[in-house]
Amino acid sequence: MTGLHLKDNTILITGGASGIGLELTKTLFRMGNTMIICGRSEEKLQQVKRELPQVHILQCDISDQNQRKALFSQVTNEHPGVNILVNNAVIVSYTRIQAGDYSAGLVNREMQTNFIGPVGLITLFLDQLKRQQNSAIINMTTGLIFAPHATMPGYCASKAALHSFTQSLRIQLKDTPVKVIEVMMTAVDTHFHDGGHVPDIAITTDKAVAAMVKGLLQSQEEIKIGRVRLLSILSRIAPHFALNQVNKL
Ligand SMILES: NC(=O)c1ccc[n+]([C@@H]2O[C@H](COP(=O)([O-])OP(=O)(O)OC[C@H]3O[C@@H](n4cnc5c(N)ncnc54)[C@H](OP(=O)(O)O)[C@@H]3O)[C@@H](O)[C@H]2O)c1
Numbered sequence: 001m002t003g004l005h006l007k008d009n010t011i012l013i014t015g016g017a018s019g020i021g022l023e024l025t026k027t028l029f030r031m032g033n034t035m036i037i038c039g040r041s042e043e044k045l046q047q048v049k050r051e052l053p054q055v056h057i058l059q060c061d062i063s064d065q066n067q068r069k070a071l072f073s074q075v076t077n078e079h080p081g082v083n084i085l086v087n088n089a090v091i092v093s094y095t096r097i098q099a100g101d102y103s104a105g106l107v108n109r110e111m112q113t114n115f116i117g118p119v120g121l122i123t124l125f126l127d128q129l130k131r132q133q134n135s136a137i138i139n140m141t142t143g144l145i146f147a148p149h150a151t152m153p154g155y156c157a158s159k160a161a162l163h164s165f166t167q168s169l170r171i172q173l174k175d176t177p178v179k180v181i182e183v184m185m186t187a188v189d190t191h192f193h194d195g196g197h198v199p200d201i202a203i204t205t206d207k208a209v210a211a212m213v214k215g216l217l218q219s220q221e222e223i224k225i226g227r228v229r230l231l232s233i234l235s236r237i238a239p240h241f242a243l244n245q246v247n248k249l
Contacts, residue, residue: 003219004179005134007032010082012075014062014121015089016055017044019190020140023205024086025055027213036075036082038062039089062089062117063109072124083132085125087118087162088140092155094196107154114158119165129178136179138216139166143184143228146235147246151196170221179221183212186226187249199249201227 011028015021016037029035029052038060039045045057056079060071075082091113095102122137129135145163148156163182170180187193187202203226215223224232235242 004084004136004181004216006213006216009084009134010034010036010079011084011086012036012038012082012125013086013088014038014060014117016086017041017048017057019192020185020188020205020208021086021088022048023209024088024212026052027209029055031213034079034081036079038071062121063112065120068117068120068124072121076125076128081132082125083129083135084138085121085129085136086138086140087121089117090114090140090155090192092152092192092195094151095153097153102153107157110154110158111161114155115161115165118162122169126178130176133177135177136181137169138181138183140183140185141166143186143224143231144246145184146228146231147239147243149249150247181216181221181223183215183223184225184228184232185212186228201249 006028011033013021013025013035016025016035017039021037025035025037025048036056036058037045037048038058040059040061042059045059048055049057058071058074060067062068091110093106093110095106118139129137139162141159141163144156145160166180166182173180185208187199188205188208189198189202190205208225211225212223231242231246234245
């Protein structure tokens, strides 16, 4: 795969108003790209707009099919050259299954945001991306696709599903100009951990995004950030050990 050019693109990042998405937005903007971000909170989006007026903001809940369709229409009408989709938005619940606080509704919300939402956006944007140069679908997953952390069962399952879908998508799109890239992120210090606790091994958003950009420029299809590379090897040669190590964190 030839490397992605990270200049003069038009890039849509879901969940771009905070955490890793915001850091990525700032970095790619500085590199000379047109940035569009979406999220549910208008307040968070407006905050980004005040800091970076050139970033285009759109309110959208990607777990809702109608809102995804509206997002697609608005983005492609206003930015007909959009060529990169970054599926970054996420929700996570830290749950104790035995305590009865894990419901089908909760699993459904996690699956809709973390799996169905990205898949829905990919299917909507696919023809658009196929017509562009230097086009890519970038799906954010996690090292926990190799070994789940038991405190976040729904989140880990939704990301494992996205990982599997991404592999199939890459094979199906191999004869198209669209690159399919998966970023397997390590623990990063963001609001993601608000319901649990920030692991000691967590890195900063700027380090996470610098590693991601390096991987994109090096044409990696699966970008394993930080300790994820080691975990991916460990999970192959000693899966039970890997699972235990992850759950000691
Ligand atoms: N942080 C980590 O340790 C870590 C580790 C591995 C992988 N990752 C991956 O990295 C990505 C970014 O994570 P993060 O740590 O930056 O998370 P974060 O700080 O919690 O940010 C998540 C973003 O997603 C948006 N969002 C949530 N639900 C949405 C929806 N239905 N529609 C649109 N936007 C929605 C949120 O904005 P609103 O609330 O305004 O919608 C927020 O901006 C995720 O894909 C995650 O799986 C993170």
